[in-house]
Amino acid sequence: MNHQHRGNGRRPRAQRGVTLVEALVAFLVMAIGMLAAVGTQLTLRLNSDVAKQRSEAVRLAQNDLDVMRSFTTLPATEGVNSYADIVQTQAPVPLGFSSNTQHRLTRNVASTEDLPFRTVSAEITWEDRQGVAHPVRLDTIVAGIDPALSGYLGLVANGKPAAVVSRSNHRLPAWVRDLGNGRSVLKPAGSDTTAWIFDNRSGLIVSRCVVPANSTTQSLTLGDLSGCLDPTLTPLAGRLVAGYVRFSLASPPDPATPASPAIEVHPVLDLSGGLSQTSECFDDAAAAAGQRTLVQYYCAVFSPSAEVGWSGYLSLDPSTHWRGDNALYLLCRYTADVDASGSIGNEEHPLDYANVTKNLLNQNFLVVARGESCPLGTAQHDPRPL
Structure with a gap:
């Protein structure tokens, strides 16, 4: 007797292609992930390049500003880095290749004649791998102060x-x-x-x-x-006295804008410090006479040492021009109490110098016609007769 076992009455169905579809989906997901990873790597590499290029740009800009601040003289001097050489660049200056780009410098300088400094900005530009331009700009102020002054901060004070x-x-x-x-x-x-x-x-x-x-x-x-x-030579101890002689032979004389032709005059120093002090004077009177309206003069007074000051009286020769009955002119001097001290100090061109220990500049004279009076000065000048 045969027995037949029956199931649930369903016949098994064949499962085809399921494994292939799953594999394709897995590959798709993995490809998307790999593309994202590659994109991230490219972005990181680009950002790394830009960061490196920016660091180099900052270094180049800082270096240019340091060069501007490292001047050694104030006036323009050939072959020497000077304050006068701090000028604006007219076009970007190539600075060479760094990494995979080329940096370029543009320097802008703004100066004010009334103020002793210049505002300097150094701008560095470059392009990244994708051709996108990037700028970096640094600014500074460069003071027009003689560099030698900074060296004096390291000197031991000696009271001089x-x-x-x-x-x-x-x-x-x-x-x-x-x-x-x-x-x-x-x-x-x-x-x-x-x-x-x-x-x-x-x-x-x-x-x-x-x-x-x-x-x-x-x-x-x-x-x-x-x-x-x-x-090895023993140094001298000389001090300078210098100034100008101007001429105003009109009536009345004009001390502010004297414009009469110069005559030949020569400075003479009468020292009261004894034989230990000597002086010598020079002027351009011979060249100025009849050609210009002023004479420039220089005198040097030599003392035994730097600690010894000189005293004396400064006049002009020939004295026959302004002394005696035959005098043709009157000699005046520009004198003023500039420091409002209530007295006329050595630097303010007194009638008599006393214990002068430094150079004296702008010790100026005015020559007027005989019969005129030395003009009364303003708050800045007060000419007086000798």
């Missing part, structure tokens, strides 16, 4: 004033030329073979040189001055 050659220097005149070795030179106008060497720190005339007759302050070389730059 220091002076350097600069636009605001009150001890050395603008006409001297810095020799670059702590010394400056001046060949006075009207001098044949005499030149004075100044110490930039103290402002003293420390040496007197004999130089070629046809030389000028600007043309003198270290070779011309070698005989008086020897550090």
